[in-house]
Amino acid sequence: MIVLGLTGSIGMGKSTVAALFTGFGVPVFDADAEVHRLQGPGGALVAAIEAAFPGTTGPGGVDRGLLGRRVLHDDAALARLEALVHPAVAAARAVFLHRYRRRRLVVLDIPLLFEKGGWRGVDAVLVVSAPHHVQRRRVLRRPGMTTERFDAILSRQTPDREKRRRADFIVDTSGSLNATRRQVRRLVACLRTRGVRYCRECVRSSSTLKPPASTFPRAIASSR
Ligand SMILES: CC(C)(COP(=O)(O)OP(=O)(O)OC[C@H]1O[C@@H](n2cnc3c(N)ncnc32)[C@H](O)[C@@H]1O)[C@@H](O)C(=O)NCCC(=O)NCCS
Numbered sequence: 001m002i003v004l005g006l007t008g009s010i011g012m013g014k015s016t017v018a019a020l021f022t023g024f025g026v027p028v029f030d031a032d033a034e035v036h037r038l039q040g041p042g043g044a045l046v047a048a049i050e051a052a053f054p055g056t057t058g059p060g061g062v063d064r065g066l067l068g069r070r071v072l073h074d075d076a077a078l079a080r081l082e083a084l085v086h087p088a089v090a091a092a093r094a095v096f097l098h099r100y101r102r103r104r105l106v107v108l109d110i111p112l113l114f115e116k117g118g119w120r121g122v123d124a125v126l127v128v129s130a131p132h133h134v135q136r137r138r139v140l141r142r143p144g145m146t147t148e149r150f151d152a153i154l155s156r157q158t159p160d161r162e163k164r165r166r167a168d169f170i171v172d173t174s175g176s177l178n179a180t181r182r183q184v185r186r187l188v189a190c191l192r193t194r195g196v197r198y199c200r201e202c203v204r205s206s207s208t209l210k211p212p213a214s215t216f217p218r219a220i221a222s223s224r
């Protein structure tokens with residue numbers, strides 16, 4: 001089984017690419033959706049989060065806006081929250097991997113793959129990327145988003161350039177959705193039939209998956 005880690009900075013098109021993998025019949029584990037489920041109404045983590053951060057939960061589960069304001073600027077508080085959340089996500093991921101153990105290829109969609117060390121548990125990393133101005137335009141279109149909020153979020157994420165440097169594969173989402181779909185289709189076909197090592201070579205010589213040299217460094221083998 002090939003476990004492909006999927007990540008990318010805010011607005012780069014990660015959710016769109018994850019949906020394309022699903023469309024090609026590849027099982028996708030969505031870490032963020034799992035956190036929402038665990039924190040949602042009746043979620044397994046609600047009681048523990050209420051105990052650790054009193055007043056942040058209610059009938060609708062965790063009030064993420066409120067909890068975020070308590071923890072996102074307080075490293076010690078964030079570490080306490082992560083100590084609750086991450087083991088629960090790891091357990092759900094283990095169930096997913098067991099369920100699909102006979103599949104040739106599965107995807108773990110993990111927004112903070114580099115930031116939280118998740119790259120250690122995958123066979124290869126796919127980074128979804130686009131030039132900064134495209135990312136900025138997409139994110140600023142979202143309701144309630146401001147340049148300040150966008151900059152604050154970016155400053156907490158591993159820079160896109162660093163992510164691309166460490167990627168095994170890069171999908172460039174700056175073109176049309178069809179162009180993105182073609183890249184994903186090609187990667188899925190290659191990984192299913194040939195495996196990670198061959199596909200890295202394939203990426204280097206392919207015209208569709210190779211990022212434009214002017215804006216992207218070549219997709220290189222990660223240092224793992
Ligand atoms: C703190 C929470 C409640 C805030 O939720 P909210 O919906 O308001 O914001 P969202 O999840 O979109 O995150 C906002 C920004 O904070 C960043 N962020 C979230 N969790 C973390 C973290 N553990 N470390 C660093 N940055 C983080 C995100 O990358 C994003 O840029 C939520 O993010 C959470 O429960 N985080 C802890 C679990 C976790 O590590 N999740 C991310 C990996 S699956």
Ligand SMILES: Nc1ncnc2c1ncn2[C@@H]1O[C@H](COP(=O)(O)OP(=O)(O)OP(=O)(O)O)[C@@H](O)[C@H]1O
Binds near residue numbers: 012172176179
């Ligand atoms: N070629 C493309 N590939 C992917 N997304 C595209 C493309 N062209 C436009 N988009 C748009 O860019 C936006 C990217 O959003 P998406 O939710 O996929 O990003 P994300 O990386 O998951 O963001 P976040 O990390 O904030 O959740 C969407 O509105 C999508 O329709």
